[in-house]
Amino acid sequence: METPFTHLDDEGRLRMVDVSDKEPTRRSAQASCVVRSRVDVNSLPAGPGGLDPVFAARLAGIQAAKRTSQLIPLCHPINLNDVQVEVTSDSDGVLVRSSVVTVHRTGVEMEALTACAFAALSLLNALTAHDAQARFEDLVIERKSGGKSGDWGRQVAPEAAAREGT
């Protein structure tokens, strides 16, 4: 068990957790996922708005992150201080990475996951017009910092580490 059971009460019941006694501290989280398609997102017609699918995806991810608590029942409303969504692509697929920061009493892992998920959904919205089998994969928390449980980074297999350039 790497992390505390933060959404279960003493009787094992899913519940919102009262975070009033926690101190507001700086907390951040990064997440990532991969969009795979036979179509390269960069090959979409360039025109005057050729970068649009990627940019629309980044904005969709930012906006969705702000609404995480409205969409995930047990998440706390949080005033996010920063949300970044990056989209890069290579022959292996499109890598979506998010980073979320707050100064609050609870972490922002779900916000980082939500940002990635919605950026990826927005990319699928463009790609499925060309490739109905486009999919997104491997949505996962990459790193988090702050809070009582401190910093944490996931252990990545060597090939994945290479993929991320770390």
Next chain:
Amino acid sequence: METPFTHLDDEGRLRMVDVSDKEPTRRSAQASCVVRSRVDVNSLPAGPGGLDPVFAARLAGIQAAKRTSQLIPLCHPINLNDVQVEVTSDSDGVLVRSSVVTVHRTGVEMEALTACAFAALSLLNALTAHDAQARFEDLVIERKSGGKSGDWGRQVAPEAAAREGT
């Protein structure tokens, strides 16, 4: 190319598509994804609300599907007639499946994807308390019906077909 470029105009620019000239017809879409974790969602403490994580996930998926157009910039607002989200699990992971139905001028593939994505995010919200490496994978459109492009089902590899019991 299996599907028309429905979100690109003649100059290749991403845009919302005017669907006024399409006839309202019955349209449906199914999507799926898989949540993988070292923790079996069914092993979460039973208590009075032991099924809660799964049920919360199903409701989160339904509620998110209704808001797809608010979250994905180029999706049309649609009055959904039905949204179902099923969550089943076996030793291989948790399978999330959604089905969305409308009678409208445009399809509901994005709504089905959104329902799955948010049910899975809600499951991650419970599972990451136990296993920070929990992830979700393989969000994809399974089938759609209705509209000018007609019925479509993705070709699944034999093992995946077995997984879904088809």
Next chain:
Amino acid sequence: METPFTHLDDEGRLRMVDVSDKEPTRRSAQASCVVRSRVDVNSLPAGPGGLDPVFAARLAGIQAAKRTSQLIPLCHPINLNDVQVEVTSDSDGVLVRSSVVTVHRTGVEMEALTACAFAALSLLNALTAHDAQARFEDLVIERKSGGKSGDWGRQVAPEAAAREGT
């Protein structure tokens, strides 16, 4: 049993109901509730905005009705054609009445209840500043029309009928 089990499937499981096979017809619903307080809402200081608490309540009810499906998990999104909220008061309390109309495949009872509930909550927001024991009571569907189950009106006790002037 006066009405069908519209939110339960054949196995008794709560679910959203596919309304695709229903014809869109005109449907309406009326609901009501009562706000009781030691303070008469009409005695609030008149000033330039003396009618404000009542008017704010009417608008809050209208706006909430439009979002019913976002707030009640199994409600269908519906394009409401009309929402009216009336607030009247006498020595017995403040009567809030709502009326909602649509042309759609499902009824608008929940929308009418939601309109009343939020108008009443908004009134409580003003009244609890004076009387912390202000409360709202008796939120109930008064009448509905349209749909397969046809017209329906609740049987009211004589004193309640008198109260509503019917």
Next chain:
Amino acid sequence: METPFTHLDDEGRLRMVDVSDKEPTRRSAQASCVVRSRVDVNSLPAGPGGLDPVFAARLAGIQAAKRTSQLIPLCHPINLNDVQVEVTSDSDGVLVRSSVVTVHRTGVEMEALTACAFAALSLLNALTAHDAQARFEDLVIERKSGGKSGDWGRQVAPEAAAREGT
């Protein structure tokens, strides 16, 4: 007058109140209401999701509480630290109780009322399928703590006190 006129300005005009000069302190509020129906919510078919109506109601209440400021015009946006909604039933009806906590410059009474109201509306959504005369009653603030006006609990009649087991 038990509480200050917090939503009226010096000229008696309804307005939002600037809370910038108040110190953020821990504040909580509890509210309750009763749902009455000829049908016992616990007698709804059990099936795989037999507890669903109650659980859906609890989640609906939690989610609505987070949006109170969007629905009640003069409420301040607040980052809620905890929202609990309990649903219990006996022969007399279904008792819905909410508890909301924040550390902020203003109280959370409206949030507690909203949580109860939407949990009850969600229950009505299930019950009116069986009993169109189902209603909810007696939505009221039970207790609040924190802030300049300090702790407060409503005076309950003996039978109501018995009902709540206090």
Next chain:
Amino acid sequence: METPFTHLDDEGRLRMVDVSDKEPTRRSAQASCVVRSRVDVNSLPAGPGGLDPVFAARLAGIQAAKRTSQLIPLCHPINLNDVQVEVTSDSDGVLVRSSVVTVHRTGVEMEALTACAFAALSLLNALTAHDAQARFEDLVIERKSGGKSGDWGRQVAPEAAAREGT
């Protein structure tokens, strides 16, 4: 009087209007406004996202149009079939134009105005970083079509007509 009093009842009271008896027909509306600033939006640093402020503005306008009924109290919820927002600039300022289409029982003038207003607000969000006196001006309906009152276009002064290239 060019248009009917569609938001006033027979007693002159502002209200939502029941549109159930109107036939759903194709309706469109165009609106425009101008953003004026000492800074040319096209002179913002080009970089990898040099078109971003304009593109973000277009998406903000599209997303806001979909929520018009949530923001303007007496607007009906409408399933928009198309929303386009164009941003062009010359030495005189930045011209924002919107076009909205639906097939529904009521017009989309407010949706077109809302799309322009939010695209302009999003531009101001970028421009005020450089020029705190940036402003937007002249938000107005340009044209509408459909509905009982039929087609309508505003009479423009010659210089404005020249500006719009008509």
Next chain:
Amino acid sequence: METPFTHLDDEGRLRMVDVSDKEPTRRSAQASCVVRSRVDVNSLPAGPGGLDPVFAARLAGIQAAKRTSQLIPLCHPINLNDVQVEVTSDSDGVLVRSSVVTVHRTGVEMEALTACAFAALSLLNALTAHDAQARFEDLVIERKSGGKSGDWGRQVAPEAAAREGT
């Protein structure tokens, strides 16, 4: 250049700005705009709700201000401590003024602009029923205070100053 490039990163790319390192301080902003129409908003039929268009506009502005971050992609979510919207009219038009206050890490200029814009849009919703050429003009930041850049007020031409009675 009067204000820092707060929404552009070092490479000139539009982005959300991490405000975690800023101290929460009291910040306020005022904005204004003018609605012009051949119809005086005060001449609208008086009836029982004769002030309604103005009051609905004030509430619409307050509610929209609370949602600024959901509507403007790069705005931070902020818990507003106060939102005031005033509507006054003379022979020259209707002046809408907003004032927004928070204690937070970033300013509230966009919130003040959004409040004005939506109050004005709501007025247009009433006025265009009489005068389709009604428009709103001159949405601009009037003053702001707090934050590192300190207090700022726009320089107004003498006639505008007279208009505002300053």
